[in-house]
Amino acid sequence: MTATLEQLHRCHLAVDLGAARTRVYVRGAGLVVDQPSVAAVNTRTGSLIAVGEFAERMTGRTPGYIRVVRPVSGGTVVDIEMAQRMLRHLLGDKLRRALRRKPRLRAAVCTPHDADPLAQRAAMETLVGLGARRVELVDTLIAAAVGCGLPVERAEASMIMVCGSAATQVAVLSLGSIVTAERVPVGGEAVDHAIVQHLRTQHELMLPSQSVRPLQLTLSGNGITPQGPATTEIHGRDVSTGLTRSVRIDTAAVREAIHTPLTSVLDGIGKVLRDCPPDLVADLVDRGIMMVGGSALLPGLDEMLREATGMPVQIAERPDVCAVLGLGAMLEGKIEPMVLDPLAS
Template sequence: MFSKDIGIDLGTANVLIYVKDNGLIINEPAVIAIDKRTDEPVAFGEEAYQMMGRAPEHIQIVHPMKSGNIAEFEMTRVLIRHFLEKALGKSLRIKPHITVCCKADTTRVEKNVIRQVLMGAGAKQVVMEEESKVAAIGAGIDISKPSGNMIVDLGAGTTDASVLSMGEIVSFKKTNIGGLHFDQCIIQHIRKKHNVYIGEKTAEQVKKGIGLVLMSGEKPNAMNVHGSDLATGIPKTIEVTAEEIHQALQLPIGKIVETTRDALEGTPPELAADIAQRGIILIGGGAWLPGIDTLLTEHLNVPVFIAENPLTCIAEGTGSLMDSIGKTWTRII
């Protein structure tokens, strides 16, 4: 029997699985719910995510990925095993060949951990590719030519800025600032200003609703936010404005601008000229923050565009890679 070819985007916030000839099959939160009384998993992915802030005390919500790396070995293995069974069938009788993406600065030890997790989850063989290259392919960029292309991945755990030419990474910078850090800034701001505690899911809703990177001349938007009064512990609803959330996000946004600038400044002049003409492509969930492309354009004097498929281009890039190069299972990094 032939093995299935699988591409995995193992992200801090989401796991995406691309099955060759079938497309994107899994796109779910990288979350697992554990019953602390038995140490057994009770829910995975989207189902576990819906339990956040609502589960009883004996249910622990675990995020096994931190800042783009595996933080909980066994929990990640169990989670990936579940998703593979969901994508390919419960028995996993035919072990898949897996292409997985890793950061440009991933160490050999970290790569070995990723490989061990995937092999333990049911993989027959594992190939690793650098995430920036795969993302560029998924975004429709031809990185094989001697010209500069720049990808900025605004992920949940990190922000990565990469310049590519002739299929290689020429300049790379990373900061451990991402969408989850934005959520924490919002939680801390509301706690400090309004004396109200909100959970991570509520903070994410605020970020998506009124998390403006740039303030327009129009009247700022606002939304009602539900939390717990820190003084009394009882539920409380407050109004939060886009302007105050904009101020709360200034520090992490500034770090993202700085990281992107550093990668651009470390680029050879000829390739930098290409980027100035072609622009920078944004991917990842943070690419949807209103105004982030305009803000980066203003600070870098380089046009910045959001990819057509910012959330899925890494997973789809693994599919394009498998289609173009066929079987590459002897190339184990």
Template structure:
């Protein structure tokens, strides 16, 4: 009887909240008004094949990648910045919200902001809206990641002074020029964190004859990934995998210079995309960007020397966002206050 009363009391205290979600290919970040960022975990969920029950989410599920058996289905519900499995994404968000202690959120009364890449198709945008409907949210709106990332990086996009932002995420790289509260010019492509991992995997296979998994490639990128032209004391790390010829386990050492050469090619494509955006930028905003520089956020901003690499190719000043991994979800805090309207400058 006491348990039932407790449930009734909990139901009475349930309230709608402003919720901002950065649905990244690599990580899901959830901001709840009054609570801050409550979730920052890999966008991975594991199901039981027979019952379809959730076994694990986040880091626990990510640890299972490449190691599961036939009874476990491991799903990454977002692919290249867009939703590929709407039911798994719904489960992931619901479980993320349930993890919060001392708070009872009525999601049907909440306002939900979802962030997506700037160049998504209408079909992909509809998938984000359909997700809100599946969650039972009546008040839902969508904003571009590059806009939220610029706000989260501390840029004043609501002034007439132009700002430029590069968000290098797991599934997509977004570039935008912002002024007067909205995006003036933008570009997006799928050359991002997952692409870098695949390039490292291909390099290991074709150069060293070693098959490695995605998690190993990501670890190598994080430990010794660099874009600096001159590396005086190259770092080293190990790569464990399966020999292509013998099929037996094998371990090799790789160094920073080798990985730099692998990463340089995709970053040349990103530099070309930056040049394209700058060429399409109005002259007055170009003048502002020369003074203010260009900011970089996302996991790609953590690769050593990325600002130096882009500076040498483009000739402008580049700065790393103060919190590159959480810049987008930090920006949702202010966008929830004005619902993304460029007329209203929200106050923190």
């Protein structure tokens, strides 16, 4: 599925269609789009009202005839037409005219590991609808590993964990390829849901949709580690009366609720290590795990993984944009292919 470096070097733009954010990298211009993957539609006329951050702020605040949609779910395009319209507005008229002047527009797009053929075709058709004559597919794991600076082309193990909003992908890479990988359907949205359910069942409190961000309201300081604050005050709506109410909650109980979905992530890491050859596992003792993706910024998540696995855990410098920056580096020709010298006779 992953394109070669020579094919990627011919591409003019790279797209990372994530469930949370859409990012576009144009060769020679850099990262030009980094916006939420959200669109607001007028259901009466079918017209597009807003995209990106403006549309995200409209979530839960619109009248009945305006619908806020997310055309991407779990890294897979679920509404091709809406994804195309969203991308057109995010790129803008000036940039789209510049891209249309390319004689044979080529594009590269990130796809989740082990994406089925329908998901791959949906990603390709989305970019073909924007004028791309050819679309190259790149595994998100490899693109993210390149973007965070891992030496994936060497004959040694590199372990990466891509923490997305809908899923978490874990893999061990060597010699520029994936040795073993696992995709766990648990991400930042599962953590959000765990917090919401805990507050609803234990405190009969509902949070506004805009406020359901992991740890921004419920935790602070050291995040999900026990060294965090003992209590936190939360504002929301009472389930029974519908009136606004503030409660002071025990953050230890919230940490326990968060740990429940993250257990699946630990199981995925264990499965990848069990399926990995012993020689590569020995390399990981010193290298550890590199965390990328927007949910990698969950406070205390790296510490929890460090304690559970006994391995070093690092967070990339810019974890949320590693995948698209890795694609951009391959487009710009900054990544050199590994050349094996023949043995001298």
